[in-house]
Amino acid sequence: MISYSTDNTLLLLPGPVAIHPRVYAAMNVPIYGHRTDHFRKIYAECVEMIKPVFGTTSADAYLLTGSGSLGLEAGIINFISPNDTVISMSAGKFGERSAKIARVFAKEVIEIKSPYGDPSLPEQLEKAFEETSATLVTVTHNETSTAVLNPLEDIVRVAHKHGAMVMADTITSAGGDWVKMDDWGVDIAVSGSQKCFGLPPGLGFVLASQKAVNHMLSIEQRVPSFYADLVMFKNAVEKGSGTPFTPAISLFYGLHESLKIIEEEGLENRIKRHHQMGYIIREAMKAMELELFAKEGYYSNTVTAVKIPQGINWGDLNKTIQKLGLIVAGGQGSMKGKIFRVGHMNIVGAREALLAVTGIETALNKLGHETHGRGVQKAQQLVAELL
Numbered sequence: 001m002i003s004y005s006t007d008n009t010l011l012l013l014p015g016p017v018a019i020h021p022r023v024y025a026a027m028n029v030p031i032y033g034h035r036t037d038h039f040r041k042i043y044a045e046c047v048e049m050i051k052p053v054f055g056t057t058s059a060d061a062y063l064l065t066g067s068g069s070l071g072l073e074a075g076i077i078n079f080i081s082p083n084d085t086v087i088s089m090s091a092g093k094f095g096e097r098s099a100k101i102a103r104v105f106a107k108e109v110i111e112i113k114s115p116y117g118d119p120s121l122p123e124q125l126e127k128a129f130e131e132t133s134a135t136l137v138t139v140t141h142n143e144t145s146t147a148v149l150n151p152l153e154d155i156v157r158v159a160h161k162h163g164a165m166v167m168a169d170t171i172t173s174a175g176g177d178w179v180k181m182d183d184w185g186v187d188i189a190v191s192g193s194q195k196c197f198g199l200p201p202g203l204g205f206v207l208a209s210q211k212a213v214n215h216m217l218s219i220e221q222r223v224p225s226f227y228a229d230l231v232m233f234k235n236a237v238e239k240g241s242g243t244p245f246t247p248a249i250s251l252f253y254g255l256h257e258s259l260k261i262i263e264e265e266g267l268e269n270r271i272k273r274h275h276q277m278g279y280i281i282r283e284a285m286k287a288m289e290l291e292l293f294a295k296e297g298y299y300s301n302t303v304t305a306v307k308i309p310q311g312i313n314w315g316d317l318n319k320t321i322q323k324l325g326l327i328v329a330g331g332q333g334s335m336k337g338k339i340f341r342v343g344h345m346n347i348v349g350a351r352e353a354l355l356a357v358t359g360i361e362t363a364l365n366k367l368g369h370e371t372h373g374r375g376v377q378k379a380q381q382l383v384a385e386l387l
């Protein structure tokens with residue numbers, strides 16, 4: 001049988017993701033200096049073109065060279081003082097990451113934990129504010145480790161009622177699901193390049209509302225930082241020098257192209273496609289009598305987490321799926337061996353959804369979990385309805 005190499009595998013991971021050939025082509029050009037009009041123009045256009053993806057016309061966009069976690073760090077430390085209390089809502093490994101970052105820099109972090117698979121809820125935040133005050137609330141919009149979409153808008157409403165700002169980790173929602181910074185009042189939204197933006201890893205995006213920017217500029221005692229100091233990024237943009245440090249130039253060429261692709265598809269169409277693909281994958285999994293890990297009503301549209309059926313070993317399942325030229329993700333932390341996750345971000349469409357379901361079903365059948373073709377049949381039926 002054909003064996004698929006690493007450069008010929010369809011990535012169905014919740015990041016990094018399969019990349020559009022136009023983005024590879026845009027990056028595969030000679031490097032030019034970043035202190036030039038040529039690069040400054042590309043950077044300035046990226047700053048403007050990225051804003052609609054976050055549902056904002058007025059926020060500042062800081063485009064950092066570093067992964068999404070650098071964005072989270074910058075999104076927290078620039079908006080608090082070392083004496084502040086932060087409330088971190090966590091419902092999975094990435095909510096816990098924001099809490100961990102906050103713990104390094106804030107005086108106190110109150111972590112509101114939800115069981116894995118459950119969402120973070122506004123009433124939990126309301127309850128926390130009965131006992132404490134805080135200047136910043138961190139929350140993960142789309143919790144990639146559990147495939148749960150948290151009710152961000154409602155959480156922002158509660159935080160604002162109690163005078164706190166919200167830093168939303170939108171790393172696996174922006175570009176694949178609605179993030180409406182202006183409408184929902186999100187103060188700070190963070191994302192990264194290797195998810196729904198469809199780029200290689202290496203860029204982190206921090207969008208800050210004018211309220212958040214004014215707060216950042218008014219903080220007397222700032223959290224010390226050099227590389228993640230957003231005031232430096234702001235000054236660099238205002239001076240027209242682009243970025244304060246050497247940016248990952250090729251990735252910015254790629255970002256420029258991927259933002260063009262998003263514009264051409266139209267954000268609404270793009271998000272609708274992500275919703276459709278998420279629905280097809282979830283329904284196909286259910287047709288195979290597999291159980292979804294996320295609580296019903298809070299399903300992510302960019303990643304699906306599925307409980308591994310009894311008698312199936314994750315290592316064997318992973319290897320078998322990879323033999324078919326596909327790669328999905330396992331569970332993280334205590335979810336390892338118990339769930340697998342299918343990413344459906346960026347260019348995933350009907351073709352990829354059909355391949356994903358076929359590959360997973362074939363591998364499960366091979367390992368003894370018989371499904372009588374029900375998964376593929378369901379996926380085919382749902383795809384056909386879209387044609």
Ligand SMILES: Cc1ncc(COP(=O)(O)O)c(C=O)c1O
Pocket residue numbers: 014015067068069070094097140142143144145169170171172192201
């Ligand atoms: C929701 C979420 N937050 C944070 C991160 C961390 O991002 P990075 O690995 O780019 O630092 C990820 C990565 O998977 C994520 O999915």
